[in-house]
Every structure is written in C-alpha cells, then in structure tokens.
Amino acid sequence: MKILIxxxxxxxxTALIPMLELEGHDIFRLxxxxxxxxxxxxxxxxRYSIALARLEGFDAVVHxxxxxxxxxxWTDEKKKRIRESRVKGTRLLGDALANLTxxxxxxxxxxxxGYYGDRGDEVLTERSEPGKDFLADVCVEWEQATALASEKGIRVVNCRxxxxxxxxxxALAKMLPPFRMGVGGKIGSGRQWMSWIALDDVIGGIKFALANGSIRGPVNFVAPAPVTNAVFTKTLGKVLSRPTIFPIPAFGVRLLFGEMADALLLSSQRVESAVLQTAGYLFRYATLEGALRHVLKD
Ligand SMILES: NC(=O)c1ccc[n+]([C@@H]2O[C@H](COP(=O)([O-])OP(=O)(O)OC[C@H]3O[C@@H](n4cnc5c(N)ncnc54)[C@H](OP(=O)(O)O)[C@@H]3O)[C@@H](O)[C@H]2O)c1
Known part of the structure; x- marks a missing residue:
C-alpha cells in the first residue's frame, strides 16, 4: 500500500515506519x-495549509x-497548542482527504x-460516554474532526x-530514572487505574486495523489487563529489582506538575479493548510484567 504518515x-x-517498510509498503511523511x-x-x-494535490492516490493515511x-x-498557551494541533490539524487533513478525487x-x-476522563473503577469500552475535563473535551473534538472524511466514505479508525x-x-521513560535509583513509589492513593499497551502492540494493532476493513470508529488501544497505579509501581519495581517505598502524595505531584498531574497521573481509566479483541487481534504483551520485561530487556 501507499501510506502517508x-x-x-x-x-x-518512529517504530511504525520501519515495520511497514519491512512489509513492502511505500511510506510518505507529512x-x-x-x-x-x-x-x-x-x-x-x-497556518492551516497542506499540499493538497500531493495527497491524491494514497491507499491509507495514519495521522x-x-x-x-x-x-x-500546562499554561493556557500550551493547552491551546495541545487542542489546536489536534483539532485543527485533524480537520485540515481529514477535510482535505474527504475532498480528493x-x-x-x-x-x-x-x-x-483521555476521552473517558477520570472514571474511578468503572470498566470503560468504546461505547462508554466521554468525560468532562480538558483532555476529554480535546479527544471528543479530535475525533469529531474526522467526521467529514467518514461521511465521504473513507473508513476512519480513531485509535484511543x-x-x-x-x-x-x-510515560515509562519518564518514570524510569527515579525507579532505577530506588526512589520510585506509587502516586497519590495508588488506586487510579492505568490502562497501558506495549509499543509493539500499538504497531501490531495499527497494522491489524489497516488490513481489517471491518474495523471503523473508536478503538481502544489498551492491553487486556489494566492495573492500578499501586500494582504498576510494584511490578515495575520487581522487573527492575528495586524497592518502591517512596510514595508521592497527590499534593506533591500537583505542586510539581500543576494541572497535568490530575489529568495524567492521578486520573483513573480502566479501559477494555473490546473492538480489537472481538475482531480477533492477539496481543503480544497481555500482562504488565511480560510487557515490562520485554520493553526493558536491554
Ligand atoms: N505515547 C502515548 O502514551 C500516547 C497515549 C495516548 C495518545 N497518544 C497520542 O498518539 C499520537 C502519537 O503518539 P506519540 O507518542 O508518537 O507522540 P509524540 O512522540 O509526542 O509525537 C507526536 C508527533 O506530532 C508532531 N507534532 C509535535 N508537535 C506538534 C504540533 N504542535 N503540531 C503538529 N504536529 C506536532 C511531531 O511529528 P513531526 O515532527 O513528524 O511533525 C511529533 O513527533 C499523539 O497524538 C499522542 O497524543 C500517545
């Protein structure tokens, strides 16, 4: 296939392109x-501009x-960039694709x-309602920005x-230095759910979605076994053979990271990959310990 990314x-x-090239696809970059x-x-x-004529004739686009x-x-300016780069960027590309010959x-x-917001222990599938915070709003608008492409008959897959x-x-690369030094620990209560996925399964899932014409709309890209932050912390410590006895209280992460702390570190999302699993995608890394051992093997 001729694929634009x-x-x-x-x-x-960076991980996807060599895998697609290995399979013989022609890759172009936006x-x-x-x-x-x-x-x-x-x-x-x-600037809301794109080289429209050069978009003709691709088989697939991965955005x-x-x-x-x-x-x-997260200053106001940063939040504006987070929102606009996604919503404006996706509308620009999606509308351009929708209008091609x-x-x-x-x-x-x-x-x-982040589409689901902070949801405690609730099990979330692609059918669950969106949350109500900043990231949830961004994700809702981000997905809505693909509407015209979908209306024009393009198969749109929104990878959550x-x-x-x-x-x-x-996130893991950021967590590693303190954990390797033996000063890692759970964040806040540690009860917030972390729905993780190994990078290999992101690539596997994208390739699966590219090849499987029945997949469309929102698709949760998460492994089948989400864990709480406390379990994540313990498992990472075990894989690294380090203690994890230094919890960071919620007020501490808020002080360090501002609004981002609540949105990314203290927020709880217990997500199921219902669509991928029903469609028959087999996760290479279904358990956190297996995924971490693989990812941290070097
Ligand atoms: N990593 C995660 O855990 C995770 C989780 C949930 C969702 N996602 C989403 O999945 C997508 C891919 O994730 P990723 O981890 O590969 O992201 P990433 O490493 O942050 O890369 C995003 C890419 O977007 C482009 N970019 C950066 N700033 C931009 C801006 N202001 N306007 C337009 N383009 C900009 C850059 O590519 P170029 O320099 O090539 O233009 C950058 O390499 C992102 O949209 C991310 O929000 C990631």
Whole structure:
C-alpha cells in the first residue's frame, strides 16, 4: 500500500515506519518543514495549509501528529497548542482527504483514552460516554474532526491509545530514572487505574486495523489487563529489582506538575479493548510484567 504518515518522528511513527517498510509498503511523511525528499509532503496545521494535490492516490493515511501532552507545564498557551494541533490539524487533513478525487480507503487517526476522563473503577469500552475535563473535551473534538472524511466514505479508525510503554519515550521513560535509583513509589492513593499497551502492540494493532476493513470508529488501544497505579509501581519495581517505598502524595505531584498531574497521573481509566479483541487481534504483551520485561530487556 501507499501510506502517508503524520507525526512520523514521534514515538509511534518512529517504530511504525520501519515495520511497514519491512512489509513492502511505500511510506510518505507529512512534514512541517519544506520537503527534503520525494517522499515528504508539506503541511502546516498552524497556518492551516497542506499540499493538497500531493495527497491524491494514497491507499491509507495514519495521522499521529499532536503537540506533546507530557512535556512542559500546562499554561493556557500550551493547552491551546495541545487542542489546536489536534483539532485543527485533524480537520485540515481529514477535510482535505474527504475532498480528493482519489481519496484513501482508510484514515487511521490517533486519539487517547483521555476521552473517558477520570472514571474511578468503572470498566470503560468504546461505547462508554466521554468525560468532562480538558483532555476529554480535546479527544471528543479530535475525533469529531474526522467526521467529514467518514461521511465521504473513507473508513476512519480513531485509535484511543492508552499509556504506551517503551523504554525510549512516553510515560515509562519518564518514570524510569527515579525507579532505577530506588526512589520510585506509587502516586497519590495508588488506586487510579492505568490502562497501558506495549509499543509493539500499538504497531501490531495499527497494522491489524489497516488490513481489517471491518474495523471503523473508536478503538481502544489498551492491553487486556489494566492495573492500578499501586500494582504498576510494584511490578515495575520487581522487573527492575528495586524497592518502591517512596510514595508521592497527590499534593506533591500537583505542586510539581500543576494541572497535568490530575489529568495524567492521578486520573483513573480502566479501559477494555473490546473492538480489537472481538475482531480477533492477539496481543503480544497481555500482562504488565511480560510487557515490562520485554520493553526493558536491554
Ligand atoms: N505515547 C502515548 O502514551 C500516547 C497515549 C495516548 C495518545 N497518544 C497520542 O498518539 C499520537 C502519537 O503518539 P506519540 O507518542 O508518537 O507522540 P509524540 O512522540 O509526542 O509525537 C507526536 C508527533 O506530532 C508532531 N507534532 C509535535 N508537535 C506538534 C504540533 N504542535 N503540531 C503538529 N504536529 C506536532 C511531531 O511529528 P513531526 O515532527 O513528524 O511533525 C511529533 O513527533 C499523539 O497524538 C499522542 O497524543 C500517545
């Protein structure tokens, strides 16, 4: 297939592209700078511009771009960038695809389990209602921005990614230094649910969704066994052979991270991957300990 990818230099894009190339797909990148190669196509979500003519004739588009949520304090300006890079960026790309003469058959678009907000012990599936906080609002608008593409007959898949586990990036990479030093511990009460997924299964799930024409709409990308923060902490300590006896109280993380603390670290989402599992996707890493041992093997 001829596949276009946005956000290609991020954690997911960097892992996805070589796997798709290995399978013989032709990969093009949507880039936010002047193109340096025939396989780069320019766009600017900020200026709401995209090289429309060059979008013709792709089989599929995988849209991963978005301002980082975990880097930097959530000032009003940062929150605006988090929202606009996703909502404006997705509308720009999705509407452009919808109006092509030769549109792609599939548009795979990132979203996040932040869609559900802070939900305690409730088990959440793709059918659950959205939450009511900032990230939930962003995710709702992010997914709605694919509506025109869907109306025009493109198969849209909104991947609600859980906490993606990889040693080189994302949440786990940030947690590793204190845990390796033996000063890790649970966050707040430790009762908040963490719905995680190994990076390999993100790639496997995207490839599965690309190939499986019956999958459309919201899809939870989370492993079958979410855990509480207390269990996550204990398991990470076990895999690293380090103690985890230094809890961080909720007020401490709020002091350190501001609003981001409640949204990302103290928020609870117990999410099931109902669509992927019903469609027959087999997770390579279904248990947290197995996933962490794999991800941290080097
Ligand atoms: N990692 C996770 O645990 C996780 C969890 C839930 C949801 N997600 C979502 O899944 C998507 C991919 O995740 P990821 O971990 O690969 O993200 P990432 O490492 O932060 O990469 C995102 C990419 O988006 C592009 N980008 C950055 N700032 C941008 C801006 N202001 N406007 C437009 N594009 C911008 C960059 O790519 P280019 O330089 O190539 O343009 C960047 O590499 C993201 O939308 C993320 O929010 C991730």
């Amino acid at each position: 946005s956000g290609s230099h991020g954690l997911v894009g 880039v936010r700078h002047a193109p340096n190669a025939e396989t780069e196509i320019e766009w600017s979500p900020d 991963l771009a978005g301002e980082s949520i975990a880097e930097g304090r 030769q549109p792609p058959h599939t548009f795979i678009c990132a979203s996040a389990i 990614f859980g906490i993606i586990l990889d040693a080189k990036g994302g």
